[in-house]
Amino acid sequence: MEKANESIQKLKKKAFKKIALLILLSISSCSKSDEGVSPIGPEPGQEVSFLPVVVHIIHSGETIGEGPNLSDERIRRQIEILNEDFRRKQGTRGFNDHPVSEDSKIEFVLAKQTTDGTPTNGINRINADQVTIPDLGYNQNHYSQYDYWPPDQFINIWVTPLPESAMCLALGEATGPDTDLPGSEFLALPGPNDSEGILINWMHFGESDIDCHAKYGRTLTHEMGHYLGLLHTWGNKDCESNDYCDDTPAVDEPVYGRIAFLGCNDEAVMIENYMNYSEDDVMNVFTKNQIARMHYVLKNHKGRKALLNSIGLNNP
Numbered sequence: 075m076e077k078a079n080e081s082i083q084k085l086k087k088k089a090f091k092k093i094a095l096l097i098l099l100s101i102s103s104c105s106k107s108d109e110g111v112s113p114i115g116p117e118p119g120q121e122v123s124f125l126p127v128v129v130h131i132i133h134s135g136e137t138i139g140e141g142p143n144l145s146d147e148r149i150r151r152q153i154e155i156l157n158e159d160f161r162r163k164q165g166t167r168g169f170n171d172h173p174v175s176e177d178s179k180i181e182f183v184l185a186k187q188t189t190d191g192t193p194t195n196g197i198n199r200i201n202a203d204q205v206t207i208p209d210l211g212y213n214q215n216h217y218s219q220y221d222y223w224p225p226d227q228f229i230n231i232w233v234t235p236l237p238e239s240a241m242c243l244a245l246g247e248a249t250g251p252d253t254d255l256p257g258s259e260f261l262a263l264p265g266p267n268d269s270e271g272i273l274i275n276w277m278h279f280g281e282s283d284i285d286c287h288a289k290y291g292r293t294l295t296h297e298m299g300h301y302l303g304l305l306h307t308w309g310n311k312d313c314e315s316n317d318y319c320d321d322t323p324a325v326d327e328p329v330y331g332r333i334a335f336l337g338c339n340d341e342a343v344m345i346e347n348y349m350n351y352s353e354d355d356v357m358n359v360f361t362k363n364q365i366a367r368m369h370y371v372l373k374n375h376k377g378r379k380a381l382l383n384s385i386g387l388n389n390p
């Protein structure tokens with residue numbers, strides 16, 4: 075038990091280090107100018123692109139529904155929220171009527187079978203107390219030691235058992251796809267031996283009534299944006315640097331909160347964009363350029379493209 079507490083403390087320390095690192099990274103994150111390729115988004119009448127996800131729930135033996143061992147219902151609701159946001163569904167928080175936005179035609183499905191044809195509900199529960207692994211820090215390489223499904227067949231999401239003191243401080247992170255899209259170098263690109271996927275602090279996975287702005291499941295929407303090639307809207311924190319999306323107003327500092335302010339060129343920032351650090355209940359926009367970048371990744375990145383034909387999408 076002491077050992078578990080100790081490793082939580084270590085994780086906690088690492089989580090805070092990571093936040094500092096993320097702040098540093100965000101300085102060099104995103105882009106250099108609005109120039110670059112103009113990737114094409116979903117074409118009129120295009121069918122929906124379905125992507126399979128596996129949610130690895132890392133817990134310490136709690137009953138299902140308690141603490142980090144989140145209930146099936148909460149996990150399913152999180153995937154539903156992700157789809158409401160990506161599909162801009164009417165009657166949900168993910169809907170908007172912004173002229174620069176549209177339905178991304180990208181949708182996520184909890185995996186239905188593993189690569190060897192075993193049926194699954196896409197939820198993989200792991201009691202971390204029963205597994206001894208080297209501490210590789212707070213990152214995908216560490217959590218993939220518990221379980222890692224082939225990343226060209228599944229989007230791996232690890233729901234991490236951080237202590238409650240990390241609430242609202244450590245939200246999530248994602249590796250990015252390496253493509254020739256401008257600004258890709260500012261994503262967290264995995265090396266040849268690194269694991270790919272998304273980490274979400276369990277308190278921010280799904281909907282809840284926690285005392286934090288990030289309580290409506292938009293952390294996963296944001297991280298999935300990174301996983302499919304999107305940068306933060308503020309790019310390199312330089313008015314000459316941005317996210318390579320012409321239809322997101324240029325801004326040279328991170329966008330937090332719920333009130334828009336004037337960014338570069340005295341243009342109001344797009345507070346409602348998912349690729350900000352805005353509060354969950356004001357976010358509801360991916361722009362057409364952002365959507366086009368994600369479709370470019372799905373067409374041109376080998377691993378992401380392969381997801382479209384994953385065995386995990388179909389019943390065994």
Ligand SMILES: [Zn+2]
Nearest residue numbers: 296297300306
């Ligand atoms: Zn981010």
